[in-house]
Amino acid sequence: MRARVFVTLKPSVFDPQGKTIADALHSLGYSGVSDVRQGKYFELDLSTREVAEARALAAEVADKLLANPVIESYRIEIDS
Amino acid sequence: MTFAIIVFPGSNCDEDAYHAAGSVLGQSAEYIWHKDTDLKNADVVVLPGGFAHGDYLRTGAMARFSPIMREVQAFAERGGPVLGICNGFQILLEAGLLPGAMLRNRGLKFLCQQVYVRVEQTDTPFTRACRKGQVLQIPIAHGEGNYFAEPDVLARLEANRQVIFRYTDASGELSETANPNGSMAAIAGLCNERRNVVGLMPHPERACESMLGSADGLLIFQSAVESIGAQRGSVGRALQTVQL
Numbered sequence: 001m002r003a004r005v006f007v008t009l010k011p012s013v014f015d016p017q018g019k020t021i022a023d024a025l026h027s028l029g030y031s032g033v034s035d036v037r038q039g040k041y042f043e044l045d046l047s048t049r050e051v052a053e054a055r056a057l058a059a060e061v062a063d064k065l066l067a068n069p070v071i072e073s074y075r076i077e078i079d080s
Numbered sequence: 081m082t083f084a085i086i087v088f089p090g091s092n093c094d095e096d097a098y099h100a101a102g103s104v105l106g107q108s109a110e111y112i113w114h115k116d117t118d119l120k121n122a123d124v125v126v127l128p129g130g131f132a133h134g135d136y137l138r139t140g141a142m143a144r145f146s147p148i149m150r151e152v153q154a155f156a157e158r159g160g161p162v163l164g165i166c167n168g169f170q171i172l173l174e175a176g177l178l179p180g181a182m183l184r185n186r187g188l189k190f191l192c193q194q195v196y197v198r199v200e201q202t203d204t205p206f207t208r209a210c211r212k213g214q215v216l217q218i219p220i221a222h223g224e225g226n227y228f229a230e231p232d233v234l235a236r237l238e239a240n241r242q243v244i245f246r247y248t249d250a251s252g253e254l255s256e257t258a259n260p261n262g263s264m265a266a267i268a269g270l271c272n273e274r275r276n277v278v279g280l281m282p283h284p285e286r287a288c289e290s291m292l293g294s295a296d297g298l299l300i301f302q303s304a305v306e307s308i309g310a311q312r313g314s315v316g317r318a319l320q321t322v323q324l
Contacts, residue, residue, distance in 0.1 A: 009183075013228060016184050016262075065145075068138055068174065070181040071228055 001046045002079040003058035007067045008039035042066055054078050081308045083109040083301075084122030086152065086168075088143050093129035093165065096285040100301050101126070104288045107305060114146035123308045124161045124205075125152055127168030129221070129283055139182060139224045140170035149175055161205035161304055162277045166222055169269070169279030178272055178279050179237065180229035186262025190223040194293065195260055197245040197268045197282055198252045204271050205307035206278045207244060209299045215252045216245075216296035218282035220260060225281040227263035234264060245269035245280050 009015045015037050022036040044061065046054050055078055062074045083101040087094045094111060102109040110120055114132075119125060133142035143149065149171075156162045156177055164172040172178045185191060196217055199210040210216070229237065237243055245268040249258040259266045261281075269280030284297025 012230070013183065016186055016188055016226075020188060065137070065141065068141070068181055070173075070179075070230075071183065 001049055001051075001054045003044040003046055003054050004077040004079065005042040005044065005058055005062050005066055006039060006075045006077075007042070007062070007072050008037055008074070009071055010073050013071050040066075051078050051080055081107055081123040081305060082121070083107060083304070084112045084119050084125045085109055086114060086125065086127050086148055087111050088114045088130065088132035088146060088171075090132045090134055091128050091130035091167070093167075093283060093285060096283070097126050097128045097165070100285040100288040100298070104298060105301055105305060112148060114143070114148050117147050117151060119148075119151050119155055124163065124304045125155055127152070127162070127164040127171050128285070129166030129168060132167055132171060135167075138174065139167060140172075140174035143167075143171045144175040153177065156272075156277050159274065159276050161307060163206050163300070163304070164277075164279035165285060166220075166225075166281055166283055169281055170224065172277060172279045177277050178270060179233050180227055180270075182224045183226040183228050183262075184224055185222070185226050185260070190221075191225070191260050192219070192221040193260065194219050195268075195282060196248050196250050196252075196258065197280075198248040200243050200246055201241050201271070203241075204244060204275045204278050204303075206300050206303045208310075209303040209306055213252060214299075215248060215250060216282075216284075216287075216299065217250075217294040218284055218287045218297050219293075220282050221286075222261070222281055225261040225263065227261075227265075227267040227281075229264060237267075237270060238265070240273055242270050242273065242275075243267055244271050244278055245282070 018036040018038040025033045067074045199214045246266040247259045271278045284300040287294040287297030
């Protein structure tokens with residue numbers, strides 16, 4: 001079973017990289033892109049076949065290592 | 081007295097710190113490998129700059145799980161003086177020994193330049209040889225030094241006088257241009273509530289001899305020596321009192 005973890009800066013945290021990417025897109029003429037937030041994406045291959053167990057494990061791993069709770073939040077998707 | 085210099089895979093300022101403590105100040109210094117589990121009775125622990133574990137995931141994120149960090153944590157909990165320089169500061173933040181986190185520099189560029197920092201507090205083991213308000217010229221070299229903390233954390237830091245260094249101009253004045261990386265409240269260094277753990281982004285170990293452009297950084301290491309000396313003095317006096 002695979003868990004996908006998306007880590008992004010919290011909304012309250014300024015993202016200088018996302019801002020620079022948005023500025024670059026605007027200079028390319030993509031005025032329809034109003035904002036960009038950059039983040040990290042992880043694929044975790046898990047041995048469990050239980051969705052709930054997979055979700056709990058992915059959350060534990062995200063809390064402990066993948067995300068820094070001071071500046072980042074995360075979202076988990078499970079592929080069954 | 082002995083400085084323990086922790087060496088992670090990717091540390092690159094360990095030799096500079098060793099040189100500052102050992103050759104310049106004439107103290108004993110020991111390298112401690114990150115997989116070791118013994119600080120060898122060191123009096124002061126230094127987490128040097130560099131790119132521990134390649135800065136993978138986030139700066140300092142992996143180093144926090146190195147075996148020696150359990151000992152560093154215990155040492156800090158016993159009140160032992162711990163200094164984190166640049167990447168060492170980032171490790172202390174990730175390990176939760178200091179509050180907050182580092183973001184990418186405001187201008188996105190890696191910055192390697194001389195800066196001025198103002199000493200805000202002198203009641204720590206790494207600033208006691210400084211004067212309050214003294215301006216030190218020390219270089220920075222980092223890509224992620226943009227200090228961030230939630231407003232309530234920042235307020236607590238200020239209320240407890242935990243901000244130890246701020247980026248200023250040469251005359252000690254705060255300004256937007258003097259803050260190289262966009263750090264909140266121009267924070268260049270801070271301490272924990274107990275005041276024995278200090279982290280700073282500038283590199284004092286690269287500014288310990290005037291031939292390197294500045295010897296201001298030596299005050300940080302001298303402070304540690306004085307602090308340990310004073311501690312031993314008071315323990316000595318206490319023992320004498322007991323004997324009397």
